[in-house]
Amino acid sequence: MLARPGPASWEAGPDGALRGFEHDLVARFAEEQGLPLVVLTARSAEDLATRLARGEAHLGVGGLYRPDDGRPPRASDGTTLPLAWSAGFHAVEPVVIYQRDGFRPRAWRDLAGTAIAYLPATGFDAGIDAIAAAHPDVRFVAVDLPAADPLIARVDDGAVPFAIVGSMQAAIARNIYLGVDVAFRAGPGHDLAWLVPASDDALRARVDAFIAKAKRDGFLGRLAERYFGHGRDMPRLDAGVFRERIRTVLPEFRALFVEAQRQSGIDWRLLAAVAYQESQWDPLATSETGVRGIMQLTEETARHLGVRDRLDPRESVIAAARYLRDLKGRLPERIQEPDRTWLALAAFNIGMGHLEDARVLAQRQKLDPDHWRDVKQALPLLAQPEFHEKSRLGYARGGMPVAFVDRVRSYYDILLRHEAPSAPRLRAG
Numbered sequence: 001m002l003a004r005p006g007p008a009s010w011e012a013g014p015d016g017a018l019r020g021f022e023h024d025l026v027a028r029f030a031e032e033q034g035l036p037l038v039v040l041t042a043r044s045a046e047d048l049a050t051r052l053a054r055g056e057a058h059l060g061v062g063g064l065y066r067p068d069d070g071r072p073p074r075a076s077d078g079t080t081l082p083l084a085w086s087a088g089f090h091a092v093e094p095v096v097i098y099q100r101d102g103f104r105p106r107a108w109r110d111l112a113g114t115a116i117a118y119l120p121a122t123g124f125d126a127g128i129d130a131i132a133a134a135h136p137d138v139r140f141v142a143v144d145l146p147a148a149d150p151l152i153a154r155v156d157d158g159a160v161p162f163a164i165v166g167s168m169q170a171a172i173a174r175n176i177y178l179g180v181d182v183a184f185r186a187g188p189g190h191d192l193a194w195l196v197p198a199s200d201d202a203l204r205a206r207v208d209a210f211i212a213k214a215k216r217d218g219f220l221g222r223l224a225e226r227y228f229g230h231g232r233d234m235p236r237l238d239a240g241v242f243r244e245r246i247r248t249v250l251p252e253f254r255a256l257f258v259e260a261q262r263q264s265g266i267d268w269r270l271l272a273a274v275a276y277q278e279s280q281w282d283p284l285a286t287s288e289t290g291v292r293g294i295m296q297l298t299e300e301t302a303r304h305l306g307v308r309d310r311l312d313p314r315e316s317v318i319a320a321a322r323y324l325r326d327l328k329g330r331l332p333e334r335i336q337e338p339d340r341t342w343l344a345l346a347a348f349n350i351g352m353g354h355l356e357d358a359r360v361l362a363q364r365q366k367l368d369p370d371h372w373r374d375v376k377q378a379l380p381l382l383a384q385p386e387f388h389e390k391s392r393l394g395y396a397r398g399g400m401p402v403a404f405v406d407r408v409r410s411y412y413d414i415l416l417r418h419e420a421p422s423a424p425r426l427r428a429g
Contacts, residue, residue, distance in 0.1 A: 001026060002042045002052055004062030006147035007417075008168050008227075009192075021227045022061050022192070025089070028219065029210050044146050046121040049073040052195055053081040058203060060195035063147060065092065065123030065166065068188060072198065073121040082198045085123075087208040088191020089220055092166040094124050096183040097155055105162070105183050112137040117154070117163040119145060124164060127187040140164075149173065156180045166190075168228065175239035175410065176417050218368070225373030226338060242276065242411060246418060249281045253294070256314055258422045260321035268422050271321050273411035274345070277404065283313040295320040324348055335370045342372035345408055346379065346401040357391035358382060358398060376402045 003010050009022035018039075030037040040057055042048035045064060052060040053075075066085040073081050096116065098104055105111050108131065118128060120142040128140050143160075145151050148169035154160040156177035164186050173180060196204045214220045250272065257268035257275070264271075272281075278296035279285035286292045290299060293310040295317060302310050305319035327344040330352060335343065347355040358379040359369035365381075367374035379398035381387040388395045 001037060001059045001061055002040050002048045002057040004042045004045055004048050004060075004064070004147060006063045006169070007149055008166075008172055009062045021090070021223055022063075024223055024226070025214065025220070026059070026061050026194075028214070029207065032210060033206065042146075044121075044144055045073070045119055046076060046144070049081050049083060049121045049195060050075060052197065053083055055197065058196065058200070059207070063122060063166065063169070064193060064195060065094075065190035066193035067123050067126040067190065069126060071126050073123070073195070074125065076120075083195045084198045084204055086194040086196060086204060087211045088193045089211045089214070090168070090192040090224060091189050092168045092192065093189040094127060094164050094186040095167050095170050096162055096164055096186045097152065097170055097180050098162050098183045099155055099158055100179050100181050102158075102161060104181075107184060108135045108138055111135075111162065113139075114162060115139045115141050117141050117143045117151060117160045119143065119148065119151060119165075122166075123190055123193070124166075124187075127190075128164065131187065152177050152180055168192075171228075172413075175414055178240055178243060222368075222371050222373050225371075239410075239414065242414060243418075245276070245281060246415070250419075253281055253313065253317075254419075256317050259314075260317045261422055263318060264321035264325040266321050266324055269415040269419055270341070270408075270412050271317065271324075272419075273408045273415055274320070274324070274348070275317065276411050277407050283316070284311055320348075327352060332370070339370065339372045342405050342409070343375060345405045346372075346375070349401040349404040350379075350396060350398070351393075353393045354382060354396040354398070355379075355401075357388075357393055357396070361387060361391065372405070376405070 005011055008020070010018065010020040027037060042051065042060070042062070048060045048062065051057065060083075066088050070085055071080070072083040072085070075081055096105065116138060118124060118140060132138065132140050143151060148165040151160070151163050152165060152169065152173045155163050156179040162183070167182075170182050194207060196207060253272070253275070254268075257272045260266070260271050261268040275281055275294050279294045281294060283294040285294065285296065287296065291297060293316040294313045297305070297307060297310050297316055297320065301323070302319070305323055307315045307319045309315055324344055327347045328340055331340055331343055343355065355375075358375050361381055362369045362374050362378035365378060367377060369375060379402050382391060382396040382398035
């Protein structure tokens with residue numbers, strides 16, 4: 001398989017292992033087919049398509065969008081490559097992005113005389129051809145970059161004024177590259193898809209059957225939730241403040257979070273994300289409900305963890321890391337990552353008892369109690385009498401842990417991009 005890496009599809013995770021929406025999908029395909037998976041890395045979408053057409057691999061994967069007419073990608077000389085698209089499995093739409101300190105266009109007419117950068121051979125080419133024909137005064141420039149992320153970075157630093165990328169990549173990048181925003185939709189929606197040699201009808205049929213099954217049994221939905229489900233909806237201003245505090249406040253506590261990782265096995269950046277959500281890294285924070293310190297521990301939790309002074313950041317962080325580790329350990333062994341971490345975070349916020357009530361309720365609702373995507377649907381129901389009256393611990397504000405986990409995941413995403421892991425790398429969720 002030829003893979004084009006990128007944060008929306010295929011990248012190294014916190015522990016150094018490969019992960020991503022498309023990575024997990026193709027790994028499941030290989031497993032179900034009983035085939036070993038050999039991964040070759042493509043330098044760009046154009047490189048991937050060209051090498052796949054030469055017979056260097058059986059499958060091309062990584063941020064590729066099937067055009068409406070199903071037209072295969074073209075080579076650099078304009079000739080159509082002997083490739084075919086698989087069935088689509090995740091909808092996106094092309095969008096124009098711009099540098100927020102500059103001019104925001106509202107439509108193509110605002111871009112007359114301007115160059116728009118895009119990545120060739122990703123599947124957007126046919127739509128761009130149609131736009132170019134309708135707006136000959138707009139110039140479209142194919143750029144040789146490995147993925148959308150570095151193209152977005154160029155818009156962020158002002159090297160490229162405008163670009164076309166997928167809405168999924170733009171959403172992921174919006175709190176990483178704070179200078180970039182979406183100007184307007186650039187055309188009809190497309191589906192993520194894979195490329196296969198046009199001559200291999202049997203492989204294409206197997207891929208399409210697998211994708212159809214993954215839709216039916218909910219595997220695709222769970223993957224989408226795993227990687228995109230927290231919405232990445234942190235307000236832009238909050239993200240900007242967070243980025244500033246990474247620069248000015250985090251250095252004071254980084255060594256402490258790293259020490260907590262050594263003692264607990266939990267990625268220090270995840271612990272930092274939890275602490276920021278709890279207190280914005282303020283060791284003296286005290287809420288109206290009586291929780292205190294950088295990790296906002298309740299008096300009961302602090303007593304259980306042996307914390308004598310909740311305002312001591314070292315005591316609080318080390319204890320909270322041990323607590324999160326223990327919560328993960330109390331979950332059934334069959335629960336896989338990253339769901340294991342998201343469920344443990346929910347328990348960190350609301351307590352293991354209420355989480356178990358939600359998991360039981362999820363099962364009663366014909367949902368999967370081992371997947372965060374399903375449990376997050378059940379948790380808010382614990383605030384409704386018809387549900388909490390039948391639960392073991394009764395009423396709970398189940399919407400709170402859902403919001404908590406989503407926010408922690410958003411902060412964690414940013415820290416993963418901006419802060420290096422602590423060696424040795426640990427498998428920590």
